[in-house]
Amino acid sequence: MLLNLTSHRATLCLVTILMWGTMVDCLIKAKLRTCGTTGFCYRNRAFADDITSLGTDAHSPYTIIQDSILFSEGNSHLHADIENTNNKILFTLDVTILQDNTARVQINEKTPLHQRYDDHARHTLDNPLRPVSPSQVQKGGEKTMIALDDTRALVIYSQPFKMEFLVDNVPVIIFNDRSFFNIEHLRTKANHKPKMIKEPSSPDVMQDTTKLESTMWAERFVNWTDPKPNGPESIALDISFPGFSHVYGIPSHASNLDLKETRGGPNAYLEPYRLFNRDAYMYDLDTPFPLYGSVPIMYAHRKDISVGVFWMNPSETWIDVTKTRSKDKKASSTSKTALHKMFGYGNDKMDDSTAVTGTQTHWFSESGVLDIFVFFGPTPKDIVRQYVSLTGAPMMPPLFSIGYHQCRYNYGDEEEILDIDNSFDKNEIPYDVIWLDVDYTDGYKYFTWNKTSFPDPLRLQKQLEDKGRKIVIIIDPHIKRSNAYRLYREAERADYFIKSPSGDDFVAVSWPGPSSWVDYTNPNAINWWARQFAFDSFTETSENVQLWNDMNEPSIFNGPETTMEKQMVHFGGWEHRDLHNLYGMLMHRATAKGIRERTAIPKRPFVLARSFYAGSQRYGPVWTGDNIADWGHLAASTPMILTNGISGIPFSGADITGFIHEPSMELFTRWYQIGIYQPFFRAHSRYDSEYREPYLVAEPFQTLTRAAIHRRYALLPYWYTLFYNAYRTGTPMMRPMFFEFPEEEPLFTEEDQFMVGDAILVKPITTEGAVSTNVYFPRNEIWYDVETYFCITTPGHTTVAAPLEKIPAYQRGGTIIPYRERPRRSANAMQLDPFTLVAALTTKYTNNTFSCVSLHEDPTGTDATDFAQSHQVLTIERIRILGLKTQPTHARLYAPDIRPYKDLPFDYDNINGVLSVGKPNVSVIDCRWSIVVV
Structure with missing residues (x-):
């Protein structure tokens, strides 16, 4: 058992929690590490600085052993050995060409002391990898070329090791261009050879104690010591994007969409971007400090092409970004066929007439192996499609989940829930989901009910379900240590908790006090967790109940940086340091599995998670965490959600009006107005905030907020279509x-x-x-x-x-947006309402006919015909045509049962050029109709 209460701060906060059941700001605003206080980050930055200081004399010590290069599997796979010439350690290089303009690069130790962690791939990757044979391969001299097709290729240089990924003969991504590639091979402390440096006061004396090596076997931060039994094991690589001024991605940070520089440059950060999931209560803005989630994908974009990389590693990761001026590397027209001229490839004469900005990045992770996917694009939408084809399609959500959600930490009891529900109806404000935070439980024991406050949970659920509404309850990964608690007894008996290095259960502090954490890397624990959501296990729940996984970074009140110590041990003997950023996603997956499987016919679950990693999009939405009710956090929500979306996690949002502190009525209104255009639309506030349900605010703010929410509901058909497109292609709804x-x-x-x-x-x-x-x-x-x-x-x-x-x-001109304009209490109540179509014309509009076409992949299949049969009543009740410059004389409906046609009523606004065609009442299922405007 491990319970670190040596910190005065931690002890003070623990007492407060146990006395009041309240998380206090002193704990969550924990001190954060910097690169300078993180050993592997400091070492790899110093390694880069040493290389840079050598200027033109610098070269990477890593070289490919030429005789080891071997092609296999139809030339889709290349294997080679790499040697670090400084210490003769060998590594393996594996390059695989995949379908859809994608390549995978893996580097690992050839004969490590023990296996380096790579087990995460089976959790992160969701689809089988499909290698494809390249159009050409060539080996010769110090270069090996693999041509994917006539425009895309990669070149591997042996002396020193370097990789170039090219489009039209021009490098778009380069690995190890600056010679920062570095793998700290596994070793014992006994066989480690310290780096010798000159003693500053006595130049003739060499010493072996340096700051660089003082943290290799243990390092201390505040009151915690992190023993490192495996010693140094970090991996690092510089990835350059020549010719690209802009890079994006690597959530989650409260930062810009277009990533800033981190080592000099205008308005640069002083620290690298850090990926390390943590409880980021009241997070600061405009910093590279980590928040709740980590997705190590980066885009580079310019007007003619987009490319990307996915650094698949769930351990703590830091990324430096710098910009540089470089020569334009557009190849001359005479070298366009160089794909077939091996030795000229990548070295064509350059047109030096134009200077462009390039972006250089430096990635370093604490442990694991180097495993990178490269995406050739060529467009941003192609990148996200290529990425989700590996990590899984975003979940197609149930309809109710894209409506409005009402949440507070905490609603007190059943009576209050029903009063809020009725108040929304009385004030004609629609909503779909009401939420319960931790106080619904019996003493913070998840999968239980506080029967004083919620004496009849099934009755409450039934009353909400009768109105087409759902209830979401919170369940966190920490389990209260109490022999009176069934969940604890079962998990302890089956060995489902994360362990301390001694082999005992890891014990620390969270909401219930002393707690242990479920190990979601254990397959048996995953299945056990999923079974807890069965109706005969989690009694007094129904299909109406959906889920919220909070605190799953994991958040630990008395842990370093409010999370788990890295030396804790998971299933298979892996340290928590190896998979920290993956933990929240694994819980999210297990919970979604439980909700999906609790019914005989599996149904789409709704599970919100706070912590996330690559692949989390498969299981449900995320949000931007404990934000503040101020204008800065309102503005920051847009780039944060946009970055999540392009990083494969499109279903996200921010707490409407801010979780912490009180918004002004102007801020309150503006936040709702923005929220209706964000994918996840939930209002949430802290326990000590004033009640701010939208029907409680004064006029005119109540009317303005009601109007905004109604617009969200009117747009639900459009939103649902966008979610379906995201499910099919990965393209985010909010872009x-x-x-x-x-x-x-x-x-x-x-x-x-x-x-x-x-x-x-x-x-x-x-x-x-x-x-x-x-x-x-x-x-x-x-x-x-x-x-x-x-x-x-x-x-x-x-x-x-x-x-x-x-x-x-x-x-936008040239688009048609479907609306449902009849006010209803919930999304469920709107499902059979007719549609209004708003068609916006372009200057190129010439066709005066509107017709219906089925886009179903298999319109005669059982799924399509069954759906059509159940939705025969769906019709279009109105069409608005925007930008019609002249008033028509007729709007005529043609259909099989009408001879020869039917004149439809219409109005024309000659000021704005808007034609409104009323009462066509045509089917959205049977497409045998057209409307002609003449």
């Missing part, structure tokens, strides 16, 4: 501007406006007192205000009105 307009350079750094799908441009208002704002409208497009239908045709920056009652949002 950076450059995702839709990848050639428009002013949008590459744009993060305070965004697209919802391809049809709606949104410009949030994030400045107090603003009544106007500046919107950038992409060129060659027509845009229509979604409320007034006013048309904007001028590209570039335009100042638009934005009084408190308005959030600027614009429909």
Whole structure:
């Protein structure tokens, strides 16, 4: 048993928790490590600095043993040995060419003292890898070339080791371009040979005690000592993106969409970006410090191409970003066929006439193996598709989950829940889900009910279900240590808890006091956990109950940086340091499995998780954590959610109005207005905040908030379609501007406006007192205000009105958006309501016919016909056509049962050019109809 209470801070907070059941700010605002206080980060930065200081004399000690190069599996796989010439340690290089413009690069020790951790791949990767044979391979001299096709290839250099990934003969990604590649091979302390340096006061004397090596076998932080029984084992590599000015990704940070530099440069950070999941209560803004999740994927984008890398490693990881000026490496037209000229490949004459900015990155992880996927694009949407084809498609959510969620830490009892539910109805504000935080349990024992506050949970669930509403309850990974608690007894008896190095259960402090943590790397523990959600196990629950996994970083009140000590041991003997960032995702997976399997016919689960990693998109949404009710956090939510989306996790959002502190009524209103255009739409607030349900606020704020929520519900058909497209392709619903307009350079750094799908441009208002704002409208497009239908045709920056009652949002010409405009209490109540279609015309509009086409992959299959049969009543009740410059004389409906046609009623707004065609009442299932406007 391990219970570290030596810290005065930890002890003080523990007493407060046990007395009041309340987490206090002193604990969660824990001191964070810097690179300088993290041994492997400090060593790898110093290694890079040493290499850089040598200038042109620098070279990497790693070389490929030429005779070891071997192709197999139809040339889709290359194997070679790499030698560190400084110490003669051997490593293995494996390069695999995969379908869809993707390559995998793996480097591991050839004969390690023991296996390095790579077990995470079976959790992270969701689909079988499909190698493909390249169009050509060539070995010769010190270079090996693999051509994927006529435009894409990679070149491996042997002396020293380097890899170039090329498109049209131009390197777009380079590994080890700066010679920072470094693997700390496994060793014992006894056979370690210290690095000898000169004693500054006596140049003739050599010493072996340096700061670089003082943390190799143990390091101390605040009051915690981290013993390192395996010694140093980090991996590091520099990855350059020549010719790219902008890189994106690597959530989660409260930072820019376009990643900042970290080692010099304008407005640069002083620290690398860090990926290390932690409880980030009241997190600061504009820092590279880590938050709750980690997805080690990075995009590089310029107007002609996007490329990406996925650094598949769940241990603590740091990334430096720097920018540089370099020569334009566009190949001359005479070298376009160099794919077939092996020895000229990658060394063509360059056109030196143009200087461009390149981006250089340096990645280092604490342990594991080097395992990188490279994506050739060529567009941002291609990158995210290539990524989710490996890590899994985003989950297709149940309809209710994209409606409005009402949450508070904490609602007190059944009576309060029902009062809130009725108050939403009385005030004509729709919602779909109400949430319960930890106090619904019996003394923080999960899978139990506090029967004083919730005497009849099934009755409560039934009353909500009758209105088409759900209830979400929280379940965390820590288990109260009490022999009176069934869950604890079962887990302890079956050995399902994470262990301390001594072999005892790991014990630390969380909500219940002394607790242990379920080990979700244990297959038996996963199945046991999933069974807990069965209705005969988690009694007094029904299908109405959905789940929320919080505190799964894991958050530990008396742990270093409020999380688990790295020397703790998981199933298979792996240290927590090896898989820290994976833990939350594994819990998320186990919970989703339980919800899905608790019914005879599996149903799509809804499980929200706070901590996440690559692959979490398969199991449900995430959110940006414990934010603050201020304008800065409102503004920061946009780039944070956008970054999650392009990193494969599209279903995310921020706590509406801010979790901590009190919002002004202006901020309250603006936050709801933004929230309706974010994928996960939940209001949440802390235990000591004023009640701020939207029906409680004064006018005009209540009316404005109600209108915003109603717009969200009217747009649910569009949102649901976007979620389906994300499930199929990975393309996020909420997108950076450059995702839709990848050639428009002013949008590459744009993060305070965004697209919802391809049809709606949104410009949030994030400045107090603003009544106007500046919107950038992409060129060659027509845009229509979604409320007034006013048309904007001028590209570039335009100042638009934005009084408190308005959030600027614009429909793109050439798109059709489906709405359901009848006010209802929930998404479930809207499912058979008719549609209104809003069609926005472009300048190229010439066809005056609207028709229906089925897009189902198998329209005659059983699934399609069964669905069609159950939705025969669905119709279109209205069509609005925006941008129609002249008033028509007729709107005629043609259908098989109408001869020859039917004239439809319509209205025409000649000021804004809007035609409204009423009562076509045509089917959305049977597409044998058309409407002609003449």
